[in-house]
Amino acid sequence: MINLSTKIISKPIIFRKIKLSDAKIIQKQVNIMHILNKEKIIETLSFVKKDIKKAQNNWKKKKSFEYVIEYKNKISGTILLTFNNKYNYCELGYYIDPKYWGKGLIYKILNSVIEYIFTETNYEKIRFRCRSDNIKSCKSLNKFGAKKEAIIKGYFYENKKLIDAYYYQILKSNWKK
Numbered sequence: 001m002i003n004l005s006t007k008i009i010s011k012p013i014i015f016r017k018i019k020l021s022d023a024k025i026i027q028k029q030v031n032i033m034h035i036l037n038k039e040k041i042i043e044t045l046s047f048v049k050k051d052i053k054k055a056q057n058n059w060k061k062k063k064s065f066e067y068v069i070e071y072k073n074k075i076s077g078t079i080l081l082t083f084n085n086k087y088n089y090c091e092l093g094y095y096i097d098p099k100y101w102g103k104g105l106i107y108k109i110l111n112s113v114i115e116y117i118f119t120e121t122n123y124e125k126i127r128f129r130c131r132s133d134n135i136k137s138c139k140s141l142n143k144f145g146a147k148k149e150a151i152i153k154g155y156f157y158e159n160k161k162l163i164d165a166y167y168y169q170i171l172k173s174n175w176k177k
């Protein structure tokens, strides 16, 4: 069974286990993100706290591991690592503080996390699921060397509209080649 460290230091970034007191900052950042993405969603503090409690519970059960991303000593996003033992992969889900959008921080973060997974665990595949209309995310994954491996038609359902999901993947054998 996987047992991840509660703190991963990969200067200038630190990943540390999410805690309840992070809720207020996360709530502020994700709500700004929703506004910028023109999404009609508002996340309340109690919703974010409930999510963090769920994440802590999943960490206890070793089902998934959610970290806050600290950059220059400030919370700059979160990243969730979910492991699948049957198929030997780790799936990543994340957001970064809109303050850092367009500044290349996502490449530093992904580089550190992927390096950690491929060197400190036995998992050999890393997967990402993103909405087909999330151009920035798709483009950053492409640039990063992840390959689009699958399209799930109409995976998401939002405002009475079906949206496709793209699955991207990086294999350990192709990492940094």
Ligand SMILES: CC(C)(COP(=O)(O)OP(=O)(O)OC[C@H]1O[C@@H](n2cnc3c(N)ncnc32)[C@H](O)[C@@H]1OP(=O)(O)O)[C@@H](O)C(=O)NCCC(=O)NCCS
Residues within 6 Å of the ligand: 033, 093, 094, 095, 096, 097, 100, 101, 102, 103, 104, 105, 106, 128, 129, 130, 131, 134, 135, 136, 137, 139, 140, 143
């Ligand atoms: C996805 C996310 C991490 C990307 O980070 P970011 O700093 O905003 O990304 P960037 O601005 O560097 O954009 C990534 C790439 O898309 C390009 N891009 C941005 N907007 C674009 C547009 N409208 N059309 C075409 N390309 C675009 C950028 O030029 C960049 O390419 P480059 O590195 O070759 O210059 C961030 O936007 C985020 O946290 N979004 C909300 C949560 C989310 O979507 N998470 C991912 C779920 S899989």
